[in-house]
Amino acid sequence: MNSDILEEYAHRGFLRDILNNNIKSVRDIWDLQRQLKIDTQPNTVMTVTIDNYHSRTRNKSEMQKQDLRLKILKCIEEIATKLSAMVINMDEDLYAVLLCLKSTEISLVEKAMELGEIVRNYIEEKTKVSVSVGIGNRYKNILDIHLSYKEALLASHHKFFLGKSQVIHIENIVPFSEGLELFSIEVETQLSVKVLSCDKKEAFKILDELLGGIPVGNPINPIIMKTRLIEIITTLVKVGLEAGAEQEKLAALSGYFVQEVLKSDTISDLRSQMRQVISGVIGEVYQGRKQMNLQIFEKAAEFINANFSKDITLEDVSNHIYISPYYFSRGFKKFTGMNFIEYLTNVRLREAKKLLLTTDLSIGQVGKSVGYNDPNYFGRVFKKAEGLPPSKFRISKKVHIERRFSEG
Numbered sequence: 240m241n242s243d244i245l246e247e248y249a250h251r252g253f254l255r256d257i258l259n260n261n262i263k264s265v266r267d268i269w270d271l272q273r274q275l276k277i278d279t280q281p282n283t284v285m286t287v288t289i290d291n292y293h294s295r296t297r298n299k300s301e302m303q304k305q306d307l308r309l310k311i312l313k314c315i316e317e318i319a320t321k322l323s324a325m326v327i328n329m330d331e332d333l334y335a336v337l338l339c340l341k342s343t344e345i346s347l348v349e350k351a352m353e354l355g356e357i358v359r360n361y362i363e364e365k366t367k368v369s370v371s372v373g374i375g376n377r378y379k380n381i382l383d384i385h386l387s388y389k390e391a392l393l394a395s396h397h398k399f400f401l402g403k404s405q406v407i408h409i410e411n412i413v414p415f416s417e418g419l420e421l422f423s424i425e426v427e428t429q430l431s432v433k434v435l436s437c438d439k440k441e442a443f444k445i446l447d448e449l450l451g452g453i454p455v456g457n458p459i460n461p462i463i464m465k466t467r468l469i470e471i472i473t474t475l476v477k478v479g480l481e482a483g484a485e486q487e488k489l490a491a492l493s494g495y496f497v498q499e500v501l502k503s504d505t506i507s508d509l510r511s512q513m514r515q516v517i518s519g520v521i522g523e524v525y526q527g528r529k530q531m532n533l534q535i536f537e538k539a540a541e542f543i544n545a546n547f548s549k550d551i552t553l554e555d556v557s558n559h560i561y562i563s564p565y566y567f568s569r570g571f572k573k574f575t576g577m578n579f580i581e582y583l584t585n586v587r588l589r590e591a592k593k594l595l596l597t598t599d600l601s602i603g604q605v606g607k608s609v610g611y612n613d614p615n616y617f618g619r620v621f622k623k624a625e626g627l628p629p630s631k632f633r634i635s636k637k638v639h640i641e642r643r644f645s646e647g
Contacts, residue, residue: 314366
């Protein structure tokens, strides 16, 4: 490894150490600056974050992500050189710019904002990638530079409500509120009820009121907001499981969306992710119920097939599968395409035709065997369905079968 690369690593390590407050002595800082040939004495930190980095790189390879990060870093280094500033990448989508602000005719805040806009505009013009800039206060003591870095980070977090491509100074923001009045248990319950009833429209309405009603003048800390929304996701998943949704699918859905919520860059992005959470859970609840209905009505059909010879009623079947006669009547027709009487009649006549062709039972005995105690009623039902009475059906079908065998 050549000396230039070693020097570059040492340079990066030094900048990260002072930003993370790992060096406690001014003398140590001066010694390291001398060894690394750093002439600039930074007093202000600016952070640059790639807007919507997570969604931008969601389907990208690691190499493509690295290319994006390096492209942004190179661009920041170019503009930083013109501003006599130093740059260090702190995270995937986060860079720190260490400046030396000097007193001017305009205020330090105005000067810092002006430089922040220069940095943002340069990056966006060169790369066509949106970035936001957070700026901390100016500190004379080099040991306090980490405070400026923390302030710059805090300032940049306000883009969550303001939107992308922002330049935000710590002095121009209102402190985050720690309150969560809008995220009450009552709201959670209302959402759960709408999800349980698969009412996506009303669930979205509650969500929009919840996230749209947060005052920009006194915004809730995004980290606390996301934490509370993750708790709500957990509740909705539990509701989905209780409603019959498939556990494995809901677990995978939950894990995915928790990560998406945590990485949401703005309030609009967060709202979009929560809408997908609600849609996903409702979709699984619907599919679970659909599957459950299939099982319920399969069980009903099995009961009818096993008891068609008895005097069974719609209420008998609905009681067997533990649902109301009204729900059974509506659901069973959707499941089979026939109402209860039509399905029962179909099963009975199918069995009656089999007995007429394979036994010597009388018409009355056949009718009784399939649940018709009145031979005349059995005859009328059979004729209506088949176009001829049971006796003629037996004769015509047997003649047809015997002819086929004799011809064969």
